[in-house]
Amino acid sequence: MKVSVVSRSGKELVKGGLDLSDSATVADLQEAIHRRTRKFYPSRQRLTLPLQPGSKEKPIVLNYKKSLEDYCHGNLDHLTVVFKDLGPQVSYRTLFFFEYLGPLILYPIFYYFPVYQYFGYKEERVILPVQTYALYYWCFHYFKRIMETFFVHRFSHATSPLSNVFRNCAYYWSFGSYIAYYVNHPLYTPVSDLQMKIGFAFGLLCQVSNFYCHLLLRNLRSPDGNGGYQIPSGFLFNIVTCANYTTEIYQWLGFNIATQTFAGYTFLVVAAAIMTNWALAKHRRLKKLFDGKDGRPKYPRRWVILPPFL
Amino acid sequence: MAGFLSLARRLYLTLYNWTVFAGWIQVLYLAVKTLRESGHEQVYNAVERPLLLAQTAAVLEIVHGLVGLVRSPISATLPQIGSRLYLTWGILWSFPQIQTHILVSSLVISWCITEIIRYSFFGMKEALGFAPSWLSWLRYSTFLLLYPTGIASEVGLIYVALPFIKASEKYCIRMPNKWNFSFDYFYGAILAIGIYVPGGPHLYSYMLRQRKKVLSKSKKE
Numbered sequence: 001m002k003v004s005v006v007s008r009s010g011k012e013l014v015k016g017g018l019d020l021s022d023s024a025t026v027a028d029l030q031e032a033i034h035r036r037t038r039k040f041y042p043s044r045q046r047l048t049l050p051l052q053p054g055s056k057e058k059p060i061v062l063n064y065k066k067s068l069e070d071y072c073h074g075n076l077d078h079l080t081v082v083f084k085d086l087g088p089q090v091s092y093r094t095l096f097f098f099e100y101l102g103p104l105i106l107y108p109i110f111y112y113f114p115v116y117q118y119f120g121y122k123e124e125r126v127i128l129p130v131q132t133y134a135l136y137y138w139c140f141h142y143f144k145r146i147m148e149t150f151f152v153h154r155f156s157h158a159t160s161p162l163s164n165v166f167r168n169c170a171y172y173w174s175f176g177s178y179i180a181y182y183v184n185h186p187l188y189t190p191v192s193d194l195q196m197k198i199g200f201a202f203g204l205l206c207q208v209s210n211f212y213c214h215l216l217l218r219n220l221r222s223p224d225g226n227g228g229y230q231i232p233s234g235f236l237f238n239i240v241t242c243a244n245y246t247t248e249i250y251q252w253l254g255f256n257i258a259t260q261t262f263a264g265y266t267f268l269v270v271a272a273a274i275m276t277n278w279a280l281a282k283h284r285r286l287k288k289l290f291d292g293k294d295g296r297p298k299y300p301r302r303w304v305i306l307p308p309f310l
Numbered sequence: 311m312a313g314f315l316s317l318a319r320r321l322y323l324t325l326y327n328w329t330v331f332a333g334w335i336q337v338l339y340l341a342v343k344t345l346r347e348s349g350h351e352q353v354y355n356a357v358e359r360p361l362l363l364a365q366t367a368a369v370l371e372i373v374h375g376l377v378g379l380v381r382s383p384i385s386a387t388l389p390q391i392g393s394r395l396y397l398t399w400g401i402l403w404s405f406p407q408i409q410t411h412i413l414v415s416s417l418v419i420s421w422c423i424t425e426i427i428r429y430s431f432f433g434m435k436e437a438l439g440f441a442p443s444w445l446s447w448l449r450y451s452t453f454l455l456l457y458p459t460g461i462a463s464e465v466g467l468i469y470v471a472l473p474f475i476k477a478s479e480k481y482c483i484r485m486p487n488k489w490n491f492s493f494d495y496f497y498g499a500i501l502a503i504g505i506y507v508p509g510g511p512h513l514y515s516y517m518l519r520q521r522k523k524v525l526s527k528s529k530k531e
Contacts, residue, residue, distance in 0.1 A: 182492075187485035262491035 001068065004080045005033060006050070013037065013083050020068065022076060027064040033083070043159040046084040089159035096149040099168045103176030104142040110180040111135045125186045130196050134183050134259050137200060141207060141251070152214050154221040156229075175267045182261040189260075196258045203254020209236065210247035217244060229289055231299060240303045241286065242279035249275060249306065272306070279305035319379060320436050326370065327433035331426060333364030338422035345415055354402065354409035357418055364425070365398045389509070394421075396502065397464050404481075405474045413463045413470065420460035427452055450521040457517065461510045468499050475499050 001022050005013040014036045020028060030042035048059035049071060062071060062081060072079055109115060111132075116125060182188065190196065212235060220230040236243035249272050256264040283304045292298030304310050337360045344356040368391045374380045375387050397417075402409060431449045434441040441449075481495040 182490045185485055185490065188490055189486045189488055260488070260490060262489045 001072075001076060002078045003029060003032075003068070004078070005047075005083050006080060007083055022069065023067065025065070025067045026062045026071075029062075029068060029081070030064060040083075040085060041089075043089045044086050046086050047081045048084070050080050050082050086161060088162040090162050090165055091159055092153075092155045092157065093149055095160050095165050095168065096153075097146060098165055099172045100142045100145045100149070102169055102173035104139060104146070106173060106177050107138050107142075107180040108135060110177070110184040116184075116186050121186045123186065128188065128190050130190045130259065131184055131188065133196070133200055134255070137203065137255060137258075138180075141255075144207065144211065148211070148214055152211075152218050154218055156221070175263075175270075179261060179263045179267060182263045183259050191258070191260045195260075199254050199256070199258025201254075203251045203258065206247045206251035206254055210244060210251060213237070213244040213247055229286065231286065231290055231297065238302075240305060240307055241283045242275070242305045245275040245279050245305050246307070276305055276310065323374075323379065323436040324433060326367075327429045327436060330364055330367050331429035331433055333360055333367065334422050334425040334429065336360045337364060337418060338426065341415065341418045341422065350412045350415040351410040353415045353418060358403075361418065362398055362403065365394055365421075368394065390513075393464070393502075393509075397467065401467055401471050401499075405471045405478070407474045408467060408471045411467065411470055413466045416459055417463035417467060420456045420463060423452060424456050424460065446524060450517070450524050453514075453517050453521075457510075457514055461506065465503055465506050465510075468503055472496065472499060 001020050001024070002017050003020055004017045007013050014033060018029070018032050018036070020032060026047065027042065030045050030047070033045060034041050042064065047062040049062070051057060051059050059082065060071075068079060069076065071081075111127075114125070191199075216234050216237060217232060220232060232241065232243075236246065240246050249268070252264070252268045252271060256268055283302075287299045290297050290299040337357045340356045340360065341353050344352045371380070371382075372384055372387050372391055375382050375384045402414065408414075427445070427448050431441050431445050434445060476496045479495075481493070483491060483493040485492045
């Protein structure tokens, strides 16, 4: 089979096209493109079927697991695919690791080192118990997230664009420093002892629940990462579609109840907004996928992310 | 009913654009007159009231975008109008020590010409349904010069104000407080200058693209 690879402007990417066996898969095609172009490794490639000129429809994206025949529509001699370069890619593990490493290292710097001298506070700093607990809580949280990244999570997409690393690190690292600055501040005002205990206890409970949610999600996907989408169930997933986000948001609430900083609550609101967007998208996708027709199960009625509001 | 509403919308927007246009004409007239008669030190004093009024009236443009009266998204109008309000109220009005600076003159004149062209452009469009081609040429060409002078004056004035901001401690919130929050207007001003560095070129290249789009379209017609 002859395959022509063209860019979106219609220019031929691989001179003379590629010759592949009739049983070749999309993955084989991607490998062949990589061999010829050298630069574009498979996860950088987005291959679609060409659209009629002027058509407003969304193009069909080629799935690397499928065979090329599935996209040929009868004409087995020739296939034209449109190539788009997605830019340099990194694995999700790398992305998450660098995101979480920042807060894990930056926060203790504010606790252990005399950084506040550079902000004009010359006197010796007296460390309050709540600041010590907060340090342990914070570091445990990000340590847990890094460990989960390597040993628990199974990713539906293998890679993410490299530019996301810079964007996400800027977000996590600057918010981490911003919160650490206030919680460890020499003029920090603590909340009552009872409020602190309630906050940390509630937060810890939510972190443990969050870990359990991640274990449940892991078991929805087979080890080779080819599980596709399943209906999450068990524990809090019987009530909420994205119980993993619910527990994540509530554990930050616990931290904020205990430490009470404007910076921390700002982070909570921003993080909740971002996760709500993801949760709405996932809820919509699951409802569409499991519509109860043609023998497919029907997605049960559930909260999206934050019961009893959404 | 729908016809009446669209008529009311056009009437209102025409009135709005030409009113603000008149405001900026007044600012320009006063600025030029003062500059010639008594020197740049007096410019701010002469234009203060109409300048603050005309610039603050631009808040309505954000409202127009929010309620759907105009199509421009608030993600585009908010930073532009926000930076203008920050400069008029947050810098010029708040720190009288810099009101006599020469950059105030270049700032006010750059703003005036840009706004006079912009509001008359939109005023024509709302009133007549189209703007004469020379006006849209002006709208999409004068920025080539006026954006650099305007933005340079804005950044320059924030920079000139920095020592006064630091000394006055105006608009600062200090620790300790119950919500463990602090705000330093001085660092806020430095951050503002930092945003201009990528923001200025970004806006300029956006306008260059718009210019290409609009002017090539009008040539075809």
